[in-house]
Amino acid sequence: METVSENACFGGVQGVYTHASKATSCDMTFGLFLPPQMKDGKVPVLWYLSGLTCTHENAMTKAGAQTWAAEVGMAVVFPDTSPRGEGVADDEAYDLGQGAGFYVNATQDPWAAHFQMWDYVTEDLPSAITDAFPVDADRQAITGHSMGGHGALTIAIAMPARFASVSAFSPICNPTGSDWGQKQLNAYLGREEAGWRAHDSSLMMKESGFDGPVLVDTGTDDQFIELLRPETLSEAMAACRQQGAFRMQPGYDHSYFFVASFMEEHVAFHAEALGLI
Amino acid sequence: METVSENACFGGVQGVYTHASKATSCDMTFGLFLPPQMKDGKVPVLWYLSGLTCTHENAMTKAGAQTWAAEVGMAVVFPDTSPRGEGVADDEAYDLGQGAGFYVNATQDPWAAHFQMWDYVTEDLPSAITDAFPVDADRQAITGHSMGGHGALTIAIAMPARFASVSAFSPICNPTGSDWGQKQLNAYLGREEAGWRAHDSSLMMKESGFDGPVLVDTGTDDQFIELLRPETLSEAMAACRQQGAFRMQPGYDHSYFFVASFMEEHVAFHAEALGLI
Numbered sequence: 276m277e278t279v280s281e282n283a284c285f286g287g288v289q290g291v292y293t294h295a296s297k298a299t300s301c302d303m304t305f306g307l308f309l310p311p312q313m314k315d316g317k318v319p320v321l322w323y324l325s326g327l328t329c330t331h332e333n334a335m336t337k338a339g340a341q342t343w344a345a346e347v348g349m350a351v352v353f354p355d356t357s358p359r360g361e362g363v364a365d366d367e368a369y370d371l372g373q374g375a376g377f378y379v380n381a382t383q384d385p386w387a388a389h390f391q392m393w394d395y396v397t398e399d400l401p402s403a404i405t406d407a408f409p410v411d412a413d414r415q416a417i418t419g420h421s422m423g424g425h426g427a428l429t430i431a432i433a434m435p436a437r438f439a440s441v442s443a444f445s446p447i448c449n450p451t452g453s454d455w456g457q458k459q460l461n462a463y464l465g466r467e468e469a470g471w472r473a474h475d476s477s478l479m480m481k482e483s484g485f486d487g488p489v490l491v492d493t494g495t496d497d498q499f500i501e502l503l504r505p506e507t508l509s510e511a512m513a514a515c516r517q518q519g520a521f522r523m524q525p526g527y528d529h530s531y532f533f534v535a536s537f538m539e540e541h542v543a544f545h546a547e548a549l550g551l552i
Numbered sequence: 553m554e555t556v557s558e559n560a561c562f563g564g565v566q567g568v569y570t571h572a573s574k575a576t577s578c579d580m581t582f583g584l585f586l587p588p589q590m591k592d593g594k595v596p597v598l599w600y601l602s603g604l605t606c607t608h609e610n611a612m613t614k615a616g617a618q619t620w621a622a623e624v625g626m627a628v629v630f631p632d633t634s635p636r637g638e639g640v641a642d643d644e645a646y647d648l649g650q651g652a653g654f655y656v657n658a659t660q661d662p663w664a665a666h667f668q669m670w671d672y673v674t675e676d677l678p679s680a681i682t683d684a685f686p687v688d689a690d691r692q693a694i695t696g697h698s699m700g701g702h703g704a705l706t707i708a709i710a711m712p713a714r715f716a717s718v719s720a721f722s723p724i725c726n727p728t729g730s731d732w733g734q735k736q737l738n739a740y741l742g743r744e745e746a747g748w749r750a751h752d753s754s755l756m757m758k759e760s761g762f763d764g765p766v767l768v769d770t771g772t773d774d775q776f777i778e779l780l781r782p783e784t785l786s787e788a789m790a791a792c793r794q795q796g797a798f799r800m801q802p803g804y805d806h807s808y809f810f811v812a813s814f815m816e817e818h819v820a821f822h823a824e825a826l827g828l829i
Contacts, residue, residue, distance in 0.1 A: 283771065283801075284809040336614050336808065342816075494560065524560075531613065532561035539619075 276407055279304065285345035286311035289335065294403050298394035299358040305400060306335040307408060312348030319414030319549045320350040320404070321542070324396065324430075326421030327455075328374045331355045334420065337531040343542035347551045350410045354396055356422065358389035370455065371462055377450075378426030379474050381463035390463060397430060416545035420444040420534050421499070422455070424491075428476035428508075435486035440548030442490035442541045444534045445497050448508035449477040455502040477507035481515055489519030490544045492537050494527030553684055556581065562622035563588035566612065571680050575671035576635040582677060583612040584685060589625030596691030596826045597627040597681070598819070601673065601707075603698030604732075605651045608632045611697065614808040620819035624828045627687045631673055633699065635666035647732065648739055654727075655703030656751050658740035667740060674707060693822035697721040697811050698776070699732070701768075705753035705785075712763035717825030719767035719818045721811045722774050725785035726754045732779040754784035758792055766796030767821045769814050771804025 357376035424446025450456020701723025708718035727733020
């Protein structure tokens with residue numbers, strides 16, 4: 276693992292690192308915030324999965340998570356949203372290929388060679404991080420924004436034993452029923468829609484729920500709200516009697532100004548589930 | 553005045569606007585955060601002046617000021633750091649010309665035509681803002697980072713009646729004695745060093761002090777610390793018995809991670825001076 280940068284931040288360290296990933300067969304870059312409490316031993320960790328077009332950097336610089344994570348003593352991981360580099364397939368559209376991994380393991384060409392983002396985020400990066408940093412694999416929570424909210428919800432529902440809690444900011448809730456989803460699932464996983472069900476949080480929620488608490492925030496003025504389809508997840512959560520809250524926040528849009536505005540509450544939500552407060 | 557964007561943010565609005573400036577003879581873009589308390593009438597205003605290479609956008613997205621400004625009920629203005637656009641002089645170096653106005657009124661060619669940033673920040677933009685938004689011209693404070701810290705300190709010391717308080721993050725403290733200063737003051741103001749004294753916060757501080765409280769933070773690991781010359785301002789503040797604090801923060805560097813880490817304290821400092829807390 277190579278250190279790209281380390282900056283003192285709220286009494287802890289905001290680092291950026293690269294490492295060779297087996298899953299994606301290329302070098303991957305991620306951000307990791309370690310709070311000041313790391314000096315006293317292993318700290319719990321919050322995963323923050325980012326949205327379309329983002330790298331590891333956007334949320335790391337704009338979401339304000341470190342402010343609150345430092346207060347409660349929580350590490351925050353900011354993975355990239357796709358494999359990148361020469362030899363990695365791409366598409367001209369902003370919502371396919373590099374910057375748009377959708378947190379699935381691609382089975383189709385030309386994507387299958389590198390686009391294994393489910394395995395990267397659930398296997399490769401977790402072991403790389405727990406090997407190298409004082410984070411506690413037994414105390415994890417997960418969140419994300421937009422495509423990353425989709426990733427957080429689907430991964431948490433598939434791995435309830437790993438995550439104490441899951442939250443999302445303006446998540447893509449129903450990719451099998453939206454242009455933010457159908458196009459990508461078709462490209463990465465092929466036409467067989469049965470395989471898509473394992474990557475649709477509304478369908479997964481309805482089928483199994485999530486063992487811990489769930490918090491979802493979406494802005495009423497989100498410019499992409501028709502693509503997000505919040506109503507499907509909201510309905511699914513209520514239908515399966517899911518512990519948690521699905522909130523519509525008046526006047527907010529899809530931007531990081533929205534994410535930052537509610538970050539304190541999301542960090543507190545996870546901190547409570549992890550027994551930190 | 554034209555609205556570029558408005559996003560809901562911490563219960564208030566983060567806006568970006570453009571307007572024609574008489575001082576700089578070109579269109580200027582600025583960010584303005586209005587806190588939720590604007591609904592109840594005029595709010596006090598904190599000026600945030602940015603550093604070299606920045607536009608209005610960097611601090612607006614990365615410094616986390618809105619979090620705390622919303623809590624105390626303070627507007628925050630994020631001006632650009634120079635005139636821009638076709639017909640505006642520039643230089644290949646990152647630290648001269650566009651993005652590097654140094655908060656002075658240039659008297660030399662080719663800069664004099666547009667680089668009137670002192671007048672822009674102290675005259676044009678204040679009247680544009682008080683005309684169009686519910687901000688209270690009688691309750692103002694000022695801060696900034698690096699070149700913007702230099703701007704904040706020199707403007708506040710020159711206009712003590714306007715600003716209740718001044719603070720700075722890793723300011724350029726002594727431009728007349730540094731490569732971050734001599735080059736620019738020479739280019740913008742000419743070789744006559746007597747004129748430079750009105751743009752050196754250490755010299756100004758020593759001569760007159762500032763009527764209100766002063767807060768300065770600089771990281772001990774700041775990669776530009778030799779150019780900032782914090783020791784000159786620290787000495788000047790003590791020599792003139794200036795009310796305030798000059799702090800060196802262990803381990804922090806020059807980045808926005810540093811600025812964000814201490815933003816809560818700076819906003820609280822200004823809020824107290826403005827009678828908000």
